[in-house]
Amino acid sequence: MAVDTLEQAESSTLSLDVEAVRRDFPILSRTVHGKPIVYLDNAATSQTPIPVIDTIRRYYLEENSNVHRGVHFLSQVATEKYEAARRRIATFLNSPVGCEVIFTRGTTDGINLVAQTYGRQHVGAGDEVLVSHLEHHSNIVPWQMLCEEKGARLRVIPINDRGEIIMESLDGLLTGKTKILALAHVSNALGTVNPVKEIIARAHERDIPVLLDGAQSAPHMPIDLKDLGADFFACSGHKMYGPTGIGILHGRAKVLNAMPPYQGGGDMIMSVSFEKTTFNSLPYKFEAGTPNIEGVIALGAAVDYLEHLGMDNIAAHERDLVAYATEALREVKGLTIIGTAKAKAGVISFVMESAHPHDIGQILDDEGVAIRVGHHCAQPVMARFGIPATARASFAAYNTRDEIDALVRALHKVNEVFG
Amino acid sequence: MADSRSLYEQVILDHNKKPRNFGKIENADAEIEGFNPLCGDHFTIYVKMEGDRIREVAFDGAGCAISKSSASIMTTTLKGKTIEEAKKIFEAFHQMVTSAPDAEFDADALGKLQVFSGVREYPVRIKCATLAWHALVAALEGQTEEPVTTE
Ligand SMILES: Cc1ncc(COP(=O)(O)O)c(C=O)c1O
Numbered sequence: 001m002a003v004d005t006l007e008q009a010e011s012s013t014l015s016l017d018v019e020a021v022r023r024d025f026p027i028l029s030r031t032v033h034g035k036p037i038v039y040l041d042n043a044a045t046s047q048t049p050i051p052v053i054d055t056i057r058r059y060y061l062e063e064n065s066n067v068h069r070g071v072h073f074l075s076q077v078a079t080e081k082y083e084a085a086r087r088r089i090a091t092f093l094n095s096p097v098g099c100e101v102i103f104t105r106g107t108t109d110g111i112n113l114v115a116q117t118y119g120r121q122h123v124g125a126g127d128e129v130l131v132s133h134l135e136h137h138s139n140i141v142p143w144q145m146l147c148e149e150k151g152a153r154l155r156v157i158p159i160n161d162r163g164e165i166i167m168e169s170l171d172g173l174l175t176g177k178t179k180i181l182a183l184a185h186v187s188n189a190l191g192t193v194n195p196v197k198e199i200i201a202r203a204h205e206r207d208i209p210v211l212l213d214g215a216q217s218a219p220h221m222p223i224d225l226k227d228l229g230a231d232f233f234a235c236s237g238h239k240m241y242g243p244t245g246i247g248i249l250h251g252r253a254k255v256l257n258a259m260p261p262y263q264g265g266g267d268m269i270m271s272v273s274f275e276k277t278t279f280n281s282l283p284y285k286f287e288a289g290t291p292n293i294e295g296v297i298a299l300g301a302a303v304d305y306l307e308h309l310g311m312d313n314i315a316a317h318e319r320d321l322v323a324y325a326t327e328a329l330r331e332v333k334g335l336t337i338i339g340t341a342k343a344k345a346g347v348i349s350f351v352m353e354s355a356h357p358h359d360i361g362q363i364l365d366d367e368g369v370a371i372r373v374g375h376h377c378a379q380p381v382m383a384r385f386g387i388p389a390t391a392r393a394s395f396a397a398y399n400t401r402d403e404i405d406a407l408v409r410a411l412h413k414v415n416e417v418f419g
Numbered sequence: 420m421a422d423s424r425s426l427y428e429q430v431i432l433d434h435n436k437k438p439r440n441f442g443k444i445e446n447a448d449a450e451i452e453g454f455n456p457l458c459g460d461h462f463t464i465y466v467k468m469e470g471d472r473i474r475e476v477a478f479d480g481a482g483c484a485i486s487k488s489s490a491s492i493m494t495t496t497l498k499g500k501t502i503e504e505a506k507k508i509f510e511a512f513h514q515m516v517t518s519a520p521d522a523e524f525d526a527d528a529l530g531k532l533q534v535f536s537g538v539r540e541y542p543v544r545i546k547c548a549t550l551a552w553h554a555l556v557a558a559l560e561g562q563t564e565e566p567v568t569t570e
Binding site: 033355356357358359362363365366373374375379382387388389417418 | 422423424426427432435436456457458459460461481482483484485487541544547
């Protein structure tokens with residue numbers, strides 16, 4: 001089996017009181033089509049706990065103001081909360097000394113920032129940008145656009161039939177021409193956890209910087225950027241119990257300082273005249289315009305919430321769910337799991353003989369079970385497995401084994417309708 | 420309350436399982452691909468004409484139950500129809516699936532195609548229901564160079 005045995009997994013989940021966690025997420029007690037909702041689309045967007053909702057509410061009731069600009073009371077409160085969130089997030093990621101947290105709109109925005117600044121500065125004609133076959137479109141397209149513009153070449157680390165990176169291929173792909181490696185920490189389509197520490201070390205042996213797409217890792221496992229040594233790390237608030245429209249880009253100050261700004265405007269400048277503009281220091285240089293203040297402060301609360309649950313506890317609980325679901329899905333006739341990596345986070349992709357993923361999703365919705373169907377913004381992964389789409393169940397701290405049983409019952413219905 | 424039993428009529432499930440006119444027509448007069456990148460539905464439609472009349476129409480490829488059964492019922496409906504008649508039926512069909520759930524539709528013109536009226540409750544499935552039709556109409560209009568996509 002791809003994960004710990006059930007007994008082992010079970011004993012490790014005792015520290016998460018899932019019923020208490022569920023009470024923190026009011027949306028989980030609503031019904032859909034008259035059935036209790038079973039929300040298994042967390043890899044797309046996670047739900048929001050009361051402390052985060054309350055933080056947003058309080059912000060607008062008591063704190064709303066622009067940041068970094070006012071001498072008045074509210075502006076100082078908003079600025080202090082905004083910067084406190086930045087410090088908490090740095091701690092959450094175990095950000096090493098000399099690094100910066102920059103607020104973005106999300107993972108996509110963070111990757112585009114790096115491609116458009118660091119990328120345009122360092123990638124030239126004949127150079128190479130390296131990605132893996134597991135990437136989300138948002139970690140392919142920005143690099144493709146850059147390569148197109150510069151006459152550079154996008155190269156791809158292959159994966160095996162289990163959906164794991166073929167490590168032996170790395171030596172041939174990390175070359176003198178490689179200017180950056182952009183890699184998913186965890187695959188959103190298959191759940192594969194990549195051995196990123198080793199890959200980063202191998203890239204660094206050749207002085208190749210690495211951008212980690214942490215969209216699917218930051219919400220589900222402890223992130224230790226000091227240990228990993230990634231040059232850039234990007235993630236999204238809305239997948240980590242925070243709001244939409246806010247994300248994090250983490251990078252080394254030395255590198256960020258040498259990069260040109262991404263967008264021009266207010267906040268990112270020190271002084272402006274018509275002759276010359278001096279850019280602001282980090283992190284403000286990359287935060288042009290009034291930021292998503294509410295989003296940043298709420299993301300700080302989301303990170304507090306994640307830490308309150310404990311990232312190790314969350315990881316253990318989700319491991320249990322993946323192990324349990326992997327077993328339970330065996331019962332469903334004609335179902336094949338796509339992505340059977342040894343190291344797998346809380347994502348299970350599958351196809352069924354009787355029904356197309358679109359039809360699976362439709363029948364499940366009748367039963368109140370929310371999953372994602374389609375290509376998951378990872379068409380190259382689908383192509384690698386020779387399928388147009390999959391159905392995907394993805395887990396969070398508030399999901400239960402009972403919900404997986406509900407998923408399995410709904411999948412039996414799919415076979416009844418289409419079998 | 421939505422219940423996809425209203426979407427998956429028995430006729431639809433039957434055509435999904437046993438699609439009619441499924442396969443390639445050799446020496447087709449027109450051959451065109453229809454592609455829905457969002458869900459990966461991918462069909463090829465083949466047409467053989469006799470003057471301005473559709474003598475044979477068939478399809479192959481893969482997709483969800485709605486797109487596949489729609490392609491299948493389309494072929495059984497349009498066999499023997501003139502281009503003008505086919506376009507009229509498509510218009511009525513398109514109008515039905517894109518209308519409000521309680522809107523009236525031309526039952527006489529639609530015949531068996533009425534089984535797709537449930538699609539009106541599921542706007543994301545409209546593209547599934549119309550994919551093969553868009554491809555066929557493009558083929559009838561002689562636009563067979565580029566695959567037809569729903570995006
Ligand atoms: C692995 C991965 N990378 C990037 C993204 C893009 O994140 P966002 O849409 O929040 O920018 C996602 C989200 O779907 C993802 O799963």
